[in-house]
Amino acid sequence: MRTSTSGPAFTWRYRVRVRPPISDCDELLALLVSLDGVYDAPPPEGDPVDLLQHGLQCAHELRAHHPDDVELQLAGLVHDVGHAVSDDPDHARTGRQIVAPVLGTRVAELVGLHVAAKRYLAATEDYELSEASRLSLQRQGAAMAPAEMEAFLALPLAADAIALRRADEAAKIVELDVPGLETWSRPMRQHAILVAAAQGATE
Template sequence: MTALADHAMTWMKLMQTASRQARVDLLFDYLRSHGQSSYDPSVSQLEHALQTAHLAQQESQLPHLVVASLLHDIGHLMLDEHDERGDFLHQDWAHEAVAARALSEFFPSNVVTPVQRHVSAKRLLCSLDGAYYEGLSEASKRSFAVQGGPLSRFEAERLQALEGMQDAMALRRWDDRAKAKGFEVPGLEMYFDLAFVHLL
């Protein structure tokens, strides 16, 4: 059972009643204030989000994927999951589903679906590519097991055919590299206009 943090419920109520312009401010304030906790020993949750978005911006011509990359782990914040609280590595609270449910009120499916599928994308990549699994961090290998582990061939084929899965796999590869200590990347303000134009 998921345990949505009180601040997540308060934030969602504010988002639902805010104007379109104010929503980006509320969204970024939430990332800023709740993203200071550790994603892992190397980076904060906010640094992880910014590094993922930066890699997406550098390597993709698809603006919706930059927004998705920036927001892909907001479910961790909403569940108060962070590195100092190791229990989420032993129990899957489906942060990707929590994020997708929240974001779907404000963003179109080309932003939401890669977020929703970024955990399945890891399982799919692990199943298709042994070198990919070996390259994962130890924490990511542990959460992979908790998230269900390897897929059967039938499951892998079914997942590969799902809408948005190619985007989700691209996001996932940036996600995996966005854990670099001292990797200086642009701040949140760089993404304000991009987030705004993608709001519903």
């Protein structure tokens, strides 16, 4: 979490040392650990919690509202890893590519759709956004046009992507106490085993 904006001890960081490609669960967990103290963007576009805390809050929110959907929860946990690993402005696409080999197609697609879901919600309701999200929305293409909305809603994962995006926006609370990464290690490993088995079965 961002604890100070001044003073000699605090250094803003926006990139991690763990670099893709990520090929197994240990590497993905190491990437998540390295998000501690790493922010999505410099102010004013940056959110007030670091990317590890943001992912933990997002996953916790999804677990509360979608307790039976572990894939959706894991997607919430990892949805913003793309911010920290490259200069590609499309962090959702980057994140999708990073997590797909470990967490499989559905989790990866949800990560890839979370920005589109934000643009959809901005077009369809009085969508309350943080200052950071409001600024980045313009860079991400602003609210969807009607044809884009129709195409988005036709996607099988549209409703789940919207749920992820709502949790994303709620996951920016400074000093909110949520379970740490250790609570996600087991479900992530269990899911990764299922993904690997499914991939092996299709080879």
